Amino acid sequence: MKRRQVLQSASAAALTVLAPVAAHAQSARAVCYNCPPEWADWGGMLRLIGQRLDILVPPDNKNSGQALAALIAEKAKPVADIVYLGGQVGPQAQAAGVLAPYKPRRFESVPASLKEADGHWCTIHSGTLGLFVNTAALRGKPVPRSWADLQNPTYKGLVGYLNPASAAVGQVGVIAVNLALGGSYDNLTPGIEFFKKLQANQPIVPTQTAYARVLSGEIPILIDYDFNAYRGQYSDKAPVQFVIPAEGTQQLPYVVGLVKDGPNPQRGQQMLDFVLSEEGQRHWANAYLRPVFPEAMSADIRSRFLPDSDYARARALDVARLAGASRAIGERYQKEVG
Numbered sequence: 094m095k096r097r098q099v100l101q102s103a104s105a106a107a108l109t110v111l112a113p114v115a116a117h118a119q120s121a122r123a124v125c126y127n128c129p130p131e132w133a134d135w136g137g138m139l140r141l142i143g144q145r146l147d148i149l150v151p152p153d154n155k156n157s158g159q160a161l162a163a164l165i166a167e168k169a170k171p172v173a174d175i176v177y178l179g180g181q182v183g184p185q186a187q188a189a190g191v192l193a194p195y196k197p198r199r200f201e202s203v204p205a206s207l208k209e210a211d212g213h214w215c216t217i218h219s220g221t222l223g224l225f226v227n228t229a230a231l232r233g234k235p236v237p238r239s240w241a242d243l244q245n246p247t248y249k250g251l252v253g254y255l256n257p258a259s260a261a262v263g264q265v266g267v268i269a270v271n272l273a274l275g276g277s278y279d280n281l282t283p284g285i286e287f288f289k290k291l292q293a294n295q296p297i298v299p300t301q302t303a304y305a306r307v308l309s310g311e312i313p314i315l316i317d318y319d320f321n322a323y324r325g326q327y328s329d330k331a332p333v334q335f336v337i338p339a340e341g342t343q344q345l346p347y348v349v350g351l352v353k354d355g356p357n358p359q360r361g362q363q364m365l366d367f368v369l370s371e372e373g374q375r376h377w378a379n380a381y382l383r384p385v386f387p388e389a390m391s392a393d394i395r396s397r398f399l400p401d402s403d404y405a406r407a408r409a410l411d412v413a414r415l416a417g418a419s420r421a422i423g424e425r426y427q428k429e430v431g
Contacts, residue, residue, distance in 0.1 A: 120149040123360040126173040126352075127160035128153050132302040133218070133320060133347070134380035135177075141376060142367060148360050154301055157182040158259030158423075164191040164352060173352045174361035179261020181415035183214035183348040193358070195351040197365040203385055206412075207346055216346040217368045218382035220318035221407045222262070222269045224336040225325070230310030237314060239339040240270050244290055253297035253312035257288075257426040260300060264422050265345050266316045268415055273340035278414040281425055288430045298431075307333065318345075319398070323381035327397055337399060341406045346385075 120143065130136030130152045139150045155163060157179040164176060168191055178186060186192050187209060196212035207216035224243075226236050234247055243252050257263035271277075271284025297303075297312050304321050306312045308331045322335035349368060351361050367373045374389035381397070384390060398404070 120147050121357070121360055122149045123174045123357045123364060124153070124172055124355075125150050125364065126153050126163060126176040127155045127157055128177055129155075129302050131304045133220075133382055134324065134376070137380065138368065138373070138376055141372070142364055145372070146360075146363050146367060148364065150364070156255070156259055156301060157261035159300075161186050161189065161191070162259075165189050168353075171352050171355045174355040174357045175349055175351055175364050177217075177347065177349050178214070179265065180216065180219075180346040180348055180410065180412040181264065181419050182261055183209065183350060184413060184416040185419065186350060187213040191353055192350040193353040193355075195362055195365060197362070197369045199369045199386070203369075207385060208348075212351075214348040214350040215365075215369070216348050216385045217373075218377040218384050219344055219346040220320045220382055221337065221344045221404065222265050222316065222318055222342050223322075223338060225307055225315040225317040225322040225333065226336060227307050227310050227313045227331065227333050229332040230313035236334065236336060238336060240273060240287065241340070243314070244287075244294060246294065248314060249294045250297075251313040252291065252294055252316075253299065253303060253306070253314065254316040255303065256298050256300050256431075258423045258431060261345070262317065263426075264415070264419050265343060265410070267422050267426065268410070268418065269341075269343040272343065272408070273338065278411065278418045281418065281421060284422075285425050285429055288426065292430065307331075320381040320383075323397055327381070335399060337403045337406050339406070341408065343410045344383075344407050345410050346412065347382075 128135040139152060142148055142150055160176050161182055192213045194211040194213050197215060200212060200215060203215055224237055228236060237243055254266050255263040257267045267284045270287045271281055274283035274287060276283035303312055303315055307315050308325055308329060319335045322333055325331040325333040349365055351365060355361050374384040374386050377384045378390040378394055
């Protein structure tokens with residue numbers, strides 16, 4: 094090949110590699126706190142936002158508690174434009190004065206119990222808490238079927254849950270067990286006692302989403318949501334399954350909000366519009382979350398969920414009461430368990 098042809102081929106290859114970079118450089122940019130790519134397929138949603146809105150949003154691995162702490166710390170000069178939070182953290186963020194009222198398109202169609210009336214936060218989807226189990230990693234041990242099973246010494250070193258001191262899913266784990274064992278939003282003792290006893294089995298307690306660690310078998314049993322388990326089972330073809338504990342469990346809505354005085358309010362509003370749009374809601378449904386608009390879920394996706402008879406053991410959390418109990422959950426966990 095002649096030198097000119099070699100140079101032309103090299104230039105063409107370089108342009109092919111640099112084209113996506115150049116495209117990103119020309120895109121508008123925005124920041125979403127608490128949008129880890131492995132959680133709820135936020136990775137897919139951020140790509141979709143880039144394609145549909147031409148807004149480049151980097152992934153962010155904070156959990157709900159860390160996101161709220163960052164918003165409070167940055168209140169005088171916000172960095173984020175929108176934030177995604179476990180349902181109970183939405184009212185906390187509003188009370189902290191870090192969210193601005195904004196009613197996305199289709200806001201009026203969202204049930205009143207799943208949004209703040211002025212638009213400070215709004216539900217986009219929900220999940221049911223249970224056991225995300227890598228059956229191959231159990232190495233012949235039976236799949237646990239109840240909360241009580243997790244305390245069996247046969248599962249020593251095999252159980253994980255996210256830290257209730259900061260992660261929304263960790264707090265939901267405590268309250269779900271607590272309510273299943275006879276506690277209430279005001280009486281947290283049954284749940285705290287359960288996690289105290291669970292320490293004898295040397296649980297693994299990460300702070301961030303642990304999806305990949307379950308798929309790899311590092312954490313064979315994780316207290317987590319159905320959508321992560323179904324994604325592992327059907328999308329990643331891993332040897333995993335979801336279990337709704339025999340004693341019962343809870344369903345939690347996840348919410349989004351516009352950051353007060355964020356640097357790019359118009360882009361933030363566009364993103365909030367999109368996650369509630371028909372296309373955005375179909376994305377969540379295809380990621381095995383229950384979209385706030387149920388019609389977005391196809392019959393094929395719905396058929397992959399556990400039977401309704403299993404989901405009958407799941408109850409909707411009272412977001413306002415959980416928000417009021419969250420601080421006590423974190424403090425009691427740190428003091429008595431952590």
